[in-house]
Amino acid sequence: MRAVVLKGTREVSVERVPDPEIEAPTDAIIRVTSAAICGSDLHMFAGRTVAPAGLVLGHEPLGVVVEVGADVTSVKSGDRVVVPFNVSCGVCFNCMRGFTSACLAVNADSAGGAYGYVGMGPYRGAQAEYLRVPFAETNCLKVPGKAGDEWEDAFVLLADVFPTGWYANELAGVHAGSTVAVFGAGPVGLLSAYSALLKDAAEVYIVDGVDDRLAKAAEVGACPIDFRRGDPVEQIVAERRRKTAGKLRPGEEKMMGVMCGIEAVGYQAIDWSDPTMAENPGRVLEDLIRLVNPTGRIGSVGLYVPNDPGGINPHAKRGEFRLSFGKLWEKGLSLGTGQTPVVRFAPMLRDLIVAGKARPDSLVSHRLPLEEAPEAYAKFEQRVAGYTKVVLRPELRVSG
Ligand SMILES: [Zn+2]
Numbered sequence: 001m002r003a004v005v006l007k008g009t010r011e012v013s014v015e016r017v018p019d020p021e022i023e024a025p026t027d028a029i030i031r032v033t034s035a036a037i038c039g040s041d042l043h044m045f046a047g048r049t050v051a052p053a054g055l056v057l058g059h060e061p062l063g064v065v066v067e068v069g070a071d072v073t074s075v076k077s078g079d080r081v082v083v084p085f086n087v088s089c090g091v092c093f094n095c096m097r098g099f100t101s102a103c104l105a106v107n108a109d110s111a112g113g114a115y116g117y118v119g120m121g122p123y124r125g126a127q128a129e130y131l132r133v134p135f136a137e138t139n140c141l142k143v144p145g146k147a148g149d150e151w152e153d154a155f156v157l158l159a160d161v162f163p164t165g166w167y168a169n170e171l172a173g174v175h176a177g178s179t180v181a182v183f184g185a186g187p188v189g190l191l192s193a194y195s196a197l198l199k200d201a202a203e204v205y206i207v208d209g210v211d212d213r214l215a216k217a218a219e220v221g222a223c224p225i226d227f228r229r230g231d232p233v234e235q236i237v238a239e240r241r242r243k244t245a246g247k248l249r250p251g252e253e254k255m256m257g258v259m260c261g262i263e264a265v266g267y268q269a270i271d272w273s274d275p276t277m278a279e280n281p282g283r284v285l286e287d288l289i290r291l292v293n294p295t296g297r298i299g300s301v302g303l304y305v306p307n308d309p310g311g312i313n314p315h316a317k318r319g320e321f322r323l324s325f326g327k328l329w330e331k332g333l334s335l336g337t338g339q340t341p342v343v344r345f346a347p348m349l350r351d352l353i354v355a356g357k358a359r360p361d362s363l364v365s366h367r368l369p370l371e372e373a374p375e376a377y378a379k380f381e382q383r384v385a386g387y388t389k390v391v392l393r394p395e396l397r398v399s400g
């Protein structure tokens with residue numbers, strides 16, 4: 001079959017690899033109909049992880065089951081399924097508690113596994129014609145309809161970015177009436193803001209420095225904050241002062257930040273305070289510690305890694321950076337981090353989509369054949385205007 005293979009820094013190619021086979025009686029094989037490229041794939045593409053050459057990329061698959069192992073009874077050949085990016089067993093100590101992102105049975109090196117990702121176990125990626133899904137009963141979520149229908153784009157987002165946007169809100173404690181600031185208007189940031197609005201948050205701000213991302217943020221109904229115009233924290237506080245003028249009791253001026261902060265950028269953050277807009281992995285968390293009100297919560301779903309070959313200094317290469325922990329503690333802030341346990345949220349988000357109450361698919365900007373992956377990775381990394389979310393569709397062929 002054909003698959004997208006990481007060859008080196010800023011180099012991917014589409015190559016023939018062996019078809020996957022059933023390796024355990026709990027496996028399924030799916031024919032991939034859509035596999036999205038994720039912002040987190042770009043860290044590997046850019047050489048900012050220790051991902052080995054030869055890795056088949058991709059962890060956001062939607063497809064149709066073509067074969068199941070002898071022990072798989074709840075899904076069958078012909079079922080349309082979305083596959084969470086986490087590989088999980090469903091029955092270990094962490095899975096049983098709902099933390100399928102920290103499964104203890106799928107990765108010899110640490111807690112948690114994923115398809116096509118450095119450090120996440122031996123699982124081949126999903127940007128390919130077929131994918132082996134271990135523990136298929138846990139990892140195949142059935143969705144209605146037929147491959148290529150009007151839900152194709154929405155359902156593929158259930159593999160990672162929509163549940164991750166939702167989980168960011170859970171970590172940040174968002175509920176009806178909350179004030180929310182999201183840093184980063186990539187797909188996860190946009191879906192974090194969108195999820196906050198689905199949860200009836202009162203005010204949702206979203207910070208970025210790229211024109212078409214800010215435009216998209218306004219489109220989903222959030223208030224865009226452009227960090228190229230200066231300190232985003234001051235901009236949000238000024239906006240909140242304006243909105244709350246005349247209705248504060250004494251002391252409430254100390255609460256002019258937001259109650260819920262969401263970090264959707266990760267360690268390759270740009271520093272708005274640096275004239276050259278240099279990278280600063282601590283920038284966004286530092287801004288959130290300043291912005292979030294006393295007793296508020298921060299949810300960090302942007303990716304941070306313990307080994308970054310391209311780190312800006314020896315500390316950054318080990319995933320270490322300065323953080324105002326004293327200020328965080330003084331304000332009594334909670335900080336939630338980590339990968340999303342997709343299995344916990346995807347069924348409910350699927351039902352919101354099917355009921356017509358959630359339409360995350362307006363985010364998908366490109367549907368491309370596998371062969372166009374190299375160009376798509378390059379353009380996505382360069383933040384070329386309009387490259388919001390790219391979905392590879394293996395059945396498409398390059399025209400001409
Ligand atoms: Zn992803």
Ligand SMILES: [Zn+2]
Pocket residue numbers: 088089090091092093094095096100102103104105
């Ligand atoms: Zn498990």
